[in-house]
Amino acid sequence: MNEDYQDRWTAVDEYLTDLLIPSDPALEAALEDSDAAGLPAISVTPTQGKLLWLFARLIGAQKILELGTLGAYSTIWLARALPKDGRLITMEASPDHAKVAAANLQRAGLSDRIELRVGRGLDLLPVLATEGIAPFDLIFIDADKVNTPDYFVWALKLSRPGTLIITDNVIRKGAVADAKSKDANVAAMRRFFELLAKEKGVSATAIQTVGSKGYDGFAIAIVSG
Numbered sequence: 618m619n620e621d622y623q624d625r626w627t628a629v630d631e632y633l634t635d636l637l638i639p640s641d642p643a644l645e646a647a648l649e650d651s652d653a654a655g656l657p658a659i660s661v662t663p664t665q666g667k668l669l670w671l672f673a674r675l676i677g678a679q680k681i682l683e684l685g686t687l688g689a690y691s692t693i694w695l696a697r698a699l700p701k702d703g704r705l706i707t708m709e710a711s712p713d714h715a716k717v718a719a720a721n722l723q724r725a726g727l728s729d730r731i732e733l734r735v736g737r738g739l740d741l742l743p744v745l746a747t748e749g750i751a752p753f754d755l756i757f758i759d760a761d762k763v764n765t766p767d768y769f770v771w772a773l774k775l776s777r778p779g780t781l782i783i784t785d786n787v788i789r790k791g792a793v794a795d796a797k798s799k800d801a802n803v804a805a806m807r808r809f810f811e812l813l814a815k816e817k818g819v820s821a822t823a824i825q826t827v828g829s830k831g832y833d834g835f836a837i838a839i840v841s842g
Contacts, residue, residue, distance in 0.1 A: 623831065630662055630829040638663040643725040644693055651688030654717045660687055661759075661785065662828050666694035669757065669783065673698030676781055678754040682745075683707040684738050684768050685760030689718035689725075695757060696727045705731045706745070708738050710761065739764060742771040752777035759785040762802040766809045773818070773840065780840040784809065788825050788834035810836070818842055 648660065661669065673681060673695055679702075681695050686709035696705045709715040715735045722728050734741050738760050745751070756772045758765060765784060772782045787793060792803045793810070813821050813836065821838035 622827075626827045626831070627829040630664060634663045638667055643721075644690065646724060647688055647690045647693060647721040650721060651690065651717055654688070654713070656688050656714055656717060659830070660690040661694075662830055664828065665826070666691055670694045670698045672781060672783065673755050676754060676779070678781075679703045680750070680753045680755075681705040682751075682753040682756045682772075682775060684756070684758045684772075685709065686718045686733060687714055687759075689721040689733075691757065691759065692718065692722065692731060693725050693727060695755070696722075696725075696731050699730055701730070703730055704750075706734060706750070707731060708734045708736070708741050708760070710735075710737050739767055739771075742768075742775075746771070746774060751775040752780060754779070755781045755783070757783050757785070762786060763805045765805050766812055769809055769812055773816070776840045778840055778842045782819070782838045782840065784836040784838075786833050787823055787836045788832065790832045813838060 651660065652658065669691060678698060679700060681699065683692055683695060683705065686692055686707040692705065692707045699705060709718060712735055715733055719733055722731050753775055756775065758768045758772060760768060769784065776782065787806050789803050789806055792798050792800060793806045795803065798804065813819065819838045819840050821836060823834055823836040825834040
């Protein structure tokens with residue numbers, strides 16, 4: 618990616634964040650502690666985090682499912698959109714990441730409304746489906762990319778008409794348009810989009826994004842029935 622463009626995207630992100638995202642000690646500490654613990658720097662940006670918060674507020678979400686906790690930065694954003702009696706379940710495959718996330722959630726004062734489950738998503742989701750907690754109002758898919766098509770199938774099973782499903786990192790720096798790509802993550806996103814296109818029970822779109830994390834995008838789908 619052209620470095621001049623990346624510098625410009627980062628500068629614009631910083632400008633917007635300074636104006637629209639007030640300083641927040643809990644969120645900032647979550648990023649700092651994640652970095653100190655060696656977690657990959659792949660959390661959503663502040664502007665994207667607030668977008669998730671806005672989506673959750675717009676639909677009046679009371680129950681949220683997040684696949685991929687990392688250091689809980691996006692988890693904090695989503696949980697803050699819930700009412701006091703709301704509930705968020707977040708799933709993280711890495712015990713090391715989950716330990717950092719749990720500390721970040723505790724410091725943010727959100728442990729009462731968040732349940733952090735540790736394990737492979739494809740092992741945890743069938744269990745969740747038997748517990749009578751679903752349907753969820755909002756589902757955020759941001760875990761290992763190769764399993765995104767399977768996560769989407771499970772998201773549909775855990776949804777109701779009106780559920781919002783948001784999937785992150787779907788554009789892959791534009792490589793998603795390359796049918797010949799040998800990248801397993803790209804191939805998975807192409808399978809995901811094929812499923813999305815064929816699924817008659819959802820209405821969906823995808824948005825390309827640029828910013829401090831580079832060139833990528835979200836898919837946004839609403840379950841219609």
